[in-house]
Amino acid sequence: MILKQMVKQSLPLLILCGIGGIFTGSILGSMVDIFQRIPGLLVVIPGIIALRGNISTAFGSRLGSAYHLGLIDAENMWNDALKQNVIGSLTLSILVSATIGLIAYVTTFVFFQQQVNLFFLLGTVLIAGITSGLLLTSFTIGIIYLVFKRGYDPDNITGPALATVGDITTMLCLFAAAILMEVIV
Amino acid sequence: MYQWKRIVINSFPLLFVSLVIEVLVGQLLFLKEEVLLTQLPLFLIAIPVINGVGGNIGSILGAHLASGLHVGSVKLSRNDSVMHETVVTAIVMGTVTYTLLSIGIYLIGLFNGLAMNVSIYSFVTIFLSTGILLIGLLSLISVLTAFISFKKGIDPDDVVAPVVTTIGDSFGILILFLFIGV
Numbered sequence: 001m002i003l004k005q006m007v008k009q010s011l012p013l014l015i016l017c018g019i020g021g022i023f024t025g026s027i028l029g030s031m032v033d034i035f036q037r038i039p040g041l042l043v044v045i046p047g048i049i050a051l052r053g054n055i056s057t058a059f060g061s062r063l064g065s066a067y068h069l070g071l072i073d074a075e076n077m078w079n080d081a082l083k084q085n086v087i088g089s090l091t092l093s094i095l096v097s098a099t100i101g102l103i104a105y106v107t108t109f110v111f112f113q114q115q116v117n118l119f120f121l122l123g124t125v126l127i128a129g130i131t132s133g134l135l136l137t138s139f140t141i142g143i144i145y146l147v148f149k150r151g152y153d154p155d156n157i158t159g160p161a162l163a164t165v166g167d168i169t170t171m172l173c174l175f176a177a178a179i180l181m182e183v184i185v
Numbered sequence: 186m187y188q189w190k191r192i193v194i195n196s197f198p199l200l201f202v203s204l205v206i207e208v209l210v211g212q213l214l215f216l217k218e219e220v221l222l223t224q225l226p227l228f229l230i231a232i233p234v235i236n237g238v239g240g241n242i243g244s245i246l247g248a249h250l251a252s253g254l255h256v257g258s259v260k261l262s263r264n265d266s267v268m269h270e271t272v273v274t275a276i277v278m279g280t281v282t283y284t285l286l287s288i289g290i291y292l293i294g295l296f297n298g299l300a301m302n303v304s305i306y307s308f309v310t311i312f313l314s315t316g317i318l319l320i321g322l323l324s325l326i327s328v329l330t331a332f333i334s335f336k337k338g339i340d341p342d343d344v345v346a347p348v349v350t351t352i353g354d355s356f357g358i359l360i361l362f363l364f365i366g367v
Contacts, residue, residue, distance in 0.1 A: 010245050011282070014238060021238065029226050029299055039218075043214065045214065046211045047210075050350065054350075066187070081187045096200055
């Protein structure tokens with residue numbers, strides 16, 4: 001009984017998320033040249049993917065709770081509760097991206113005695129973190145708005161939607177940021 | 186009700202722990218960068234898939250166990266039959282998902298020329314072995330975290346997902362490297 005119900009409700013979503021993973025992986029695969037040119041860039045990949053997911057999912061889940069508490073709804077979206085949440089997640093994005101860059105720099109030096117370009121690494125991670133943060137925050141607000149309009153429970157939708165779109169967006173932003181920094185430096 | 190400073194202060198400590206672990210995972214990738222980039226780029230595509238699906242299955246399992254514990258349909262016992270059935274279902278779903286995706290990745294690799302050096306047989310075998318071992322490990326961790334946190338009066342919903350996804354990321358890559366033999 002459990003088996004049938006769980007498979008029916010979760011398997012399609014799992015496969016969809018796996019296909020999202022293949023997209024993310026393909027972007028990684030096409031970045032091979034950049035990874036070889038910029039030592040240290042590969043180091044930040046797991047961190048930035050994981051944290052993007054954590055920050056965005058928590059943002060979506062807080063908006064879901066705010067909806068259940070009656071703090072926001074489709075007619076009353078742009079209020080203080082939403083603004084505080086947006087500022088909170090964007091601040092976290094900046095803080096966390098900078099920390100990833102710094103820890104990656106320090107650990108690469110400690111483990112491999114290899115000095116990577118700190119300015120380049122920090123710049124790339126920050127640009128990627130902030131742009132993907134902005135994109136995913138807007139995406140979440142858009143999804144939440146649609147979900148409100150249709151009267152669904154946001155808790156059922158935002159998690160899987162962000163899990164699928166979040167990684168792909170983050171990888172694309174990181175790719176673009178690395179190329180941008182290569183042009184600048 | 187919501188204060189951006191409080192959101193930042195409440196979230197940062199846990200995020201910090203998680204990011205230290207994730208950067209160490211990144212160093213593991215860096216250690217094997219040469220092999221990964223030049224000889225086995227197909228496995229670079231496989232990494233987000235293995236980690237993502239593993240983390241999701243662990244989280245789904247954890248969410249089911251948490252709800253079961255909350256409503257009382259799952260008991261805090263190692264012989265609980267509902268818990269056993271849920272774990273078996275998670276492992277079955279994981280195996281099906283990993284099988285389909287590994288074939289998909291190999292086909293993509295054939296198209297864009299990344300599938301060099303690896304036969305479909307060895308790719309699927311390595312991918313599936315990693316996946317099944319990872320789900321087994323994550324199921325165990327998911328059950329333990331759900332049960333222990335519930336016993337201590339902490340809501341398992343808050344704990345299981347971050348624990349399982351972070352462990353999934355690190356062990357996914359570790360187990361994969363073990364099977365590739367790099």
